[in-house]
Amino acid sequence: MIQLDFDWSDTLSLITLAAAIIAALATLLRGIFAFKNRPVNGRRAGLKLLLNVILWLSVIAFILQPQLTLKARVTTGILAGSEVPAAFLRHLQDSLRRAEVVTVEEIAHAGVDTLLLVGTEFPPRLFTSLPLSVAPPVIRWIQYDKPDRFVRLQWKGILRKGEMQEVSGRLVSTKKQVLKLGFGRNTLDSTKLIEGENQFKLRFSAFAAGRIMVTLGIDGQQQDTLRFFARPATPLAARFILDSPDFESRNLAAWLGTSGHAVVYDVAIAKDLKSSVKINAAKTPDLVITNAANANSAAVKKALAGGASVLFIGLTDPESEIRRINEVVGTRFQVRKISNEPAVKVLPQLDALPFQFVTAANQIKVAGMPVAVEKRRGNVAVSLLNETFPMQLAGDSVTYQKVWDTILANLQPVGTHNLEIEAPVIKGVKARLDLNSFAALPRILPIGSDTLFPSKSPFNLSAGSAEFIPVQSGWVALQDSVPAEIFVENDSETAQLARISTLVSTYERQSGVTGEPESTSRTASRALPGWVWFMWLMICFAAFWIEEKFS
Numbered sequence: 442m443i444q445l446d447f448d449w450s451d452t453l454s455l456i457t458l459a460a461a462i463i464a465a466l467a468t469l470l471r472g473i474f475a476f477k478n479r480p481v482n483g484r485r486a487g488l489k490l491l492l493n494v495i496l497w498l499s500v501i502a503f504i505l506q507p508q509l510t511l512k513a514r515v516t517t518g519i520l521a522g523s524e525v526p527a528a529f530l531r532h533l534q535d536s537l538r539r540a541e542v543v544t545v546e547e548i549a550h551a552g553v554d555t556l557l558l559v560g561t562e563f564p565p566r567l568f569t570s571l572p573l574s575v576a577p578p579v580i581r582w583i584q585y586d587k588p589d590r591f592v593r594l595q596w597k598g599i600l601r602k603g604e605m606q607e608v609s610g611r612l613v614s615t616k617k618q619v620l621k622l623g624f625g626r627n628t629l630d631s632t633k634l635i636e637g638e639n640q641f642k643l644r645f646s647a648f649a650a651g652r653i654m655v656t657l658g659i660d661g662q663q664q665d666t667l668r669f670f671a672r673p674a675t676p677l678a679a680r681f682i683l684d685s686p687d688f689e690s691r692n693l694a695a696w697l698g699t700s701g702h703a704v705v706y707d708v709a710i711a712k713d714l715k716s717s718v719k720i721n722a723a724k725t726p727d728l729v730i731t732n733a734a735n736a737n738s739a740a741v742k743k744a745l746a747g748g749a750s751v752l753f754i755g756l757t758d759p760e761s762e763i764r765r766i767n768e769v770v771g772t773r774f775q776v777r778k779i780s781n782e783p784a785v786k787v788l789p790q791l792d793a794l795p796f797q798f799v800t801a802a803n804q805i806k807v808a809g810m811p812v813a814v815e816k817r818r819g820n821v822a823v824s825l826l827n828e829t830f831p832m833q834l835a836g837d838s839v840t841y842q843k844v845w846d847t848i849l850a851n852l853q854p855v856g857t858h859n860l861e862i863e864a865p866v867i868k869g870v871k872a873r874l875d876l877n878s879f880a881a882l883p884r885i886l887p888i889g890s891d892t893l894f895p896s897k898s899p900f901n902l903s904a905g906s907a908e909f910i911p912v913q914s915g916w917v918a919l920q921d922s923v924p925a926e927i928f929v930e931n932d933s934e935t936a937q938l939a940r941i942s943t944l945v946s947t948y949e950r951q952s953g954v955t956g957e958p959e960s961t962s963r964t965a966s967r968a969l970p971g972w973v974w975f976m977w978l979m980i981c982f983a984a985f986w987i988e989e990k991f992s
Contacts, residue, residue: 465497492988496981503974518543518553518578520567522560525585533559533583553578558945560585561937567944582945584938586613586638591657591665593938598864599925602650602674605850608657608667609642618660624648629655630808644808646850647671648843652916652926668928669864670916675856677702677849680726680744682735684709686716689755690730692830694720696845707740727854730754733762736769745770750820750852759796759825766823772815774823775799784827787811790837791844792827807848814851822852858923865930868914870939874927877904888927889917 473490517540521530534540543553545567556578586592594610608622614634621631622643629645647653650673657665679697681690686708694706698720705726706718729744732755741751751770756762763774779785780795787793787810798806798813805814811825832841861875876882876895882905886893893907911917914931918924 461497461501465493465501468493468497488988492981492984496978496985499978499981503978516540516553517555517557518547519557519559520545520563522558522562522585524562524587525560529585530559533557556580558582558941561941563941580945580948582941586611588613588615589659589664594657594665594667594865596667596864597669598862598866598927599670599672599860600647601853601856602647602671603846603850604647604671604674604853605644606647606669607642607644609640612639612641613637614639614659621658621661622655623658624653624655634659646843646846648846650674652928667864670926670928672860672923672925674701675854676721677728677853678705678724678726679703679728679730680705680707680723680740682707682729682731682738682740683755684732684734686710687755688830689828692833693730693845694718696833696841725749728752728849728852732756733765736766741770745817745819745821748819748854750822750854752822752824752848752852754824754826756794756823756825759794763823766821770821772817772821773801774804774813774815775801776825787826788840788844790832790835790840791829794825794827796825798823798825805851807851810844810847812848812851820852822848824848860919860923860925862927864928866911866927867930867939868911870943871908871910873906873908875904875906877901879903879905887920889913 469490517537519530519534519537519540519542521542530542534542537557540557543556545564558580561584584592590612592611592613594608596608597604597606600606612620612634614636616636618634619631620634620639620641620643622629622645630643632641632643634641647669650671652668653671654666654668656663657667677697679694679702681694681704683690690708691706694704698704702721703723704718704720705723706716706720708716710716725747726744727749729741729749729751731738731741731751731753733753735741736753745751753762753766759776763776766772767774776796776798778795779797782795784792785795793811797811798804800806801815803816805816806812807814807822812822814820814822826844829841829844832838832844855878857878857880859877861877862872866872874886874888874893874895880903882895882897882903884894886895886907888909889912891909891912893909895905895907898904898906911927911929914929916926916928918926
């Protein structure tokens with residue numbers, strides 16, 4: 442079957458076609474008139490008339506672009522982004538039955554039942570080229586991961602100082618190497634990569650308030666920069682419950698107090714004599730710091746029942762003490778011995794007991810520390826660290842702060858007026874800002890030059906969310922009683938991923954095609970390539986020139 446690839450709705454195309462038909466008719470009428478009035482040169486006039494017919498039919502055919510419709514010989518079309526190497530495409534094509542590589546221009550007439558998008562770097566005209574009318578294909582998307590390049594990076598765009606930041610992503614590594622997350626010359630967290638595909642997750646506590654920029658690097662080479670905003674920390678209320686005073690707990694209590702937290706230091710100094718020291722304005726504790734001997738105390742039970750967190754420190758016999766904690770509190774901590782030495786190194790100036798926590802589904806291990814946290818109504822944490830105060834005595838207050846910030850970040854209480862947004866936030870790509878623990882959800886929320894209208898959650902009246910499309914890049918301020926900023930990326934590979942994902946989902950909604958392709962007979966249209974038309978028209982014009990030259 443022959444079909445025409447001509448846009449009958451385009452005025453300019455119709456005018457061009459009409460002009461060609463009028464010119465062809467005028468030329469043919471003049472040729473016929475000349476043929477009748479010159480019988481002596483009838484042979485020459487007939488040849489010229491024939492050449493005119495061929496030429497003008499060719500011109501009209503070129504405008505109408507006739508196509509031959511055949512039964513499709515392939516079922517899968519592969520459309521590759523500009524970043525995908527030819528070797529990868531050949532391997533993919535060989536692994537699929539009845540598949541061939543197509544271009545954006547060929548999509549509408551390829552007659553495939555499945556269109557496989559490979560990569561992300563496609564031309565903007567891709568979406569308009571997708572056939573949405575007759576038997577549209579099912580779209581599948583395969584992401585091509587460049588070697589040693591981060592893919593699907595995610596982190597928190599807004600959090601509080603002291604809260605745990607988590608950076609996750611994927612990377613195809615060409616060799617064994619080390620991935621580091623750093624701030625200046627300091628390494629916040631790191632992990633070893635194997636050759637091939639790696640899923641990684643790095644964690645650290647937000648060490649300052651305001652705009653923060655950290656870097657991701659492989660084997661010392663910086664690969665990416667991550668930006669987020671840390672809001673001021675909510676002051677913590679901590680209570681120490683101990684049987685006797687010691688340098689470790691006293692030093693920790695003093696450090697918490699100088700950091701702006703409220704502290705109650707309760708300690709037994711004799712059999713029937715207790716001492717209580719308060720630092721800053723003490724209130725109902727968010728965190729109880731104690732030892733295993735006090736696991737059964739009424740204060741610890743009350744704190745857990747009220748949703749507060751409990752941290753057990755100062756362990757000397759982990760196996761028996763953790764069994765006691767599990768029996769009393771209901772946790773499921775388990776440890777195993779990893780060395781016969783009395784202590785193992787955690788940092789150059791920090792030791793820990795020679796034990797290691799056994800991985801459990803409902804527990805998390807604090808990054809770089811022998812500390813485990815079990816998620817409950819109130820979190821329960823157990824530390825295997827020995828004394829940390831010698832670091833401060835040696836003048837290394839930075840490392841001391843980093844150690845305790847990392848531990849306490851996992852025990853922070855849920856604050857009020859919380860804002861959450863998943864980074865990266867991309868200019869021109871829809872983002873979502875979540876709000877929770879608000880006494881009254883704001884009706885409007887100015888952000889940069891835009892205004893958001895949060896909608897309340899149907900399940901929680903103190904929570905809500907607002908979706909928006911960023912129109913400006915860089916740091917954008919939330920102009921409200923809740924001071925915060927969002928960093929908007931101008932463009933990146935993540936933006937390309939978001940656009941392709943949106944394209945595929947939008948196509949499925951408009952075409953109504955999802956799931957597996959239907960097993961129907963498909964047809965494909967084949968048109969003459971442009972160079973064939975060019976050569977044929979040149980031959981026609983050359984025939985005219987030769988006829989005039991030799992007549």
